[in-house]
Amino acid sequence: MKQISLLGSTGSIGTQTLDVIRSNPDHFKLVALSAGSNIELVASQIREFHPLLVSVKGEEEARKLKLEVGDSTIILSGEDGLMEVACHQDANVLVNAVIGSVGLKPTLAAIRAGRDIAIANKETLVTAGHIVTTEANRHGVALIPVDSEHSAIFQALNGEDPKSIDRLIVTASGGSFRDRSRDELQNVTVKEALAHPNWSMGAKITIDSASMMNKGLEVIEAHWLFQIPYDQIEVLMHKESIIHSMIEFRDRSVMAQLGTADMRLPIQYALTYPQRLARETAERLNLWELGKLHFGKLDMERYRCMKFAYDAGRAAGSVPTVLNAANEVAVAAFLNNQISFLQIEDLIEASLNQHVRISEPGLDEILEADAKTRQFVQSKL
Ligand SMILES: NC(=O)C1=CN([C@@H]2O[C@H](COP(=O)(O)OP(=O)(O)OC[C@H]3O[C@@H](n4cnc5c(N)ncnc54)[C@H](OP(=O)(O)O)[C@@H]3O)[C@@H](O)[C@H]2O)C=CC1
Numbered sequence: 001m002k003q004i005s006l007l008g009s010t011g012s013i014g015t016q017t018l019d020v021i022r023s024n025p026d027h028f029k030l031v032a033l034s035a036g037s038n039i040e041l042v043a044s045q046i047r048e049f050h051p052l053l054v055s056v057k058g059e060e061e062a063r064k065l066k067l068e069v070g071d072s073t074i075i076l077s078g079e080d081g082l083m084e085v086a087c088h089q090d091a092n093v094l095v096n097a098v099i100g101s102v103g104l105k106p107t108l109a110a111i112r113a114g115r116d117i118a119i120a121n122k123e124t125l126v127t128a129g130h131i132v133t134t135e136a137n138r139h140g141v142a143l144i145p146v147d148s149e150h151s152a153i154f155q156a157l158n159g160e161d162p163k164s165i166d167r168l169i170v171t172a173s174g175g176s177f178r179d180r181s182r183d184e185l186q187n188v189t190v191k192e193a194l195a196h197p198n199w200s201m202g203a204k205i206t207i208d209s210a211s212m213m214n215k216g217l218e219v220i221e222a223h224w225l226f227q228i229p230y231d232q233i234e235v236l237m238h239k240e241s242i243i244h245s246m247i248e249f250r251d252r253s254v255m256a257q258l259g260t261a262d263m264r265l266p267i268q269y270a271l272t273y274p275q276r277l278a279r280e281t282a283e284r285l286n287l288w289e290l291g292k293l294h295f296g297k298l299d300m301e302r303y304r305c306m307k308f309a310y311d312a313g314r315a316a317g318s319v320p321t322v323l324n325a326a327n328e329v330a331v332a333a334f335l336n337n338q339i340s341f342l343q344i345e346d347l348i349e350a351s352l353n354q355h356v357r358i359s360e361p362g363l364d365e366i367l368e369a370d371a372k373t374r375q376f377v378q379s380k381l
């Protein structure tokens, strides 16, 4: 029986993680969870899964939740609460499905407590990949990818020697604006940006897909998870999101992982690896129904965020932290109708240009660079 703690239980990945747990009660037990401010949903999750510990965003949310569920579970809040959930003593694996670099400190706490981590929270790896991976190695903790592309690479790599990898080929759908030119992006709305062609996901990642920053973050995520240099990570446009990513080996054999657009598979695989559990009711991939799959070359001029991300990844040090923090604040501002879609890119570029790079930042320097970047972007809104 796997005992699971879950960060981000009310989100897209969080609720699908609960679907996986619900479908396999003999294999998984939820022991602790954290949410933000969706009190109604977290209350119903407590009633269904009976976790021992719950944390919510702040004291006001904790107060509201106590009114809903009484003393049926321990309720904490804020950063301390996230850390307690991440390291719960009864859990042997943490599913990190929180959004943003708020996931960094709980991830490090879980690693230091020896918990394996199924990681969806890519911003944590982008902002401090060098610290997270070094700590995971030091503590013998596995970082198992949940992100569909990285799960695909992880599955394609199964049993192979990582040294025989020549290239990672990360596929990209192109997001909601893939059929529009840059000129046609001037006045796009939040509603249009949130209409991803293939995946139903949380708002922030859906905007990241539309700007292709999601793919940029994923290139940096792949660099850290698989320890592959940026020159050996390519992005391939593939509008159907059926091939979730590929590895080209040194002998030119290419291994791909395919499937329908359903995150419950990578979530479940991260929890059962190296075994596979049946998913009898899951939709099958019927390639004959699709008939064709499409592929295209990445255009870095069209997708400026891809260039920012490759450059930031190669620059390393504190630069990816700035990329991520600027993007988080700019995307929130776009979702809040404070800026236009294309201003997301402008704010990221301005943040990167004003930053004085730190070559080997420790945790405090990462947190400071993150905070300063957020202030800088806020000051431009
Ligand atoms: N959705 C997907 O299909 C995929 C997502 N990912 C990655 O997984 C992560 C989660 O994405 P997704 O599920 O879409 O995001 P959602 O926005 O749907 O969910 C985010 C979760 O984090 C909680 N949360 C937000 N802010 C805070 C905070 N300050 N403190 C505590 N909890 C907080 C939310 O709580 P509440 O809602 O209660 O406020 C919610 O439970 C991201 O890093 C994303 O890039 C990767 C691949 C696919």
Ligand SMILES: CC(=O)[C@@H](O)[C@H](O)COP(=O)(O)O
Binding pocket: 147, 148, 149, 171, 172, 173, 174, 175, 199, 205, 208, 209, 210, 214, 215, 263
């Ligand atoms: C489901 C998942 O992993 C997302 O990151 C998805 O890949 C987004 O798709 P694109 O970024 O390719 O549009």
Ligand SMILES: [Mn+2]
Binding pocket: 147, 148, 149, 218
């Ligand atoms: Mn992905």
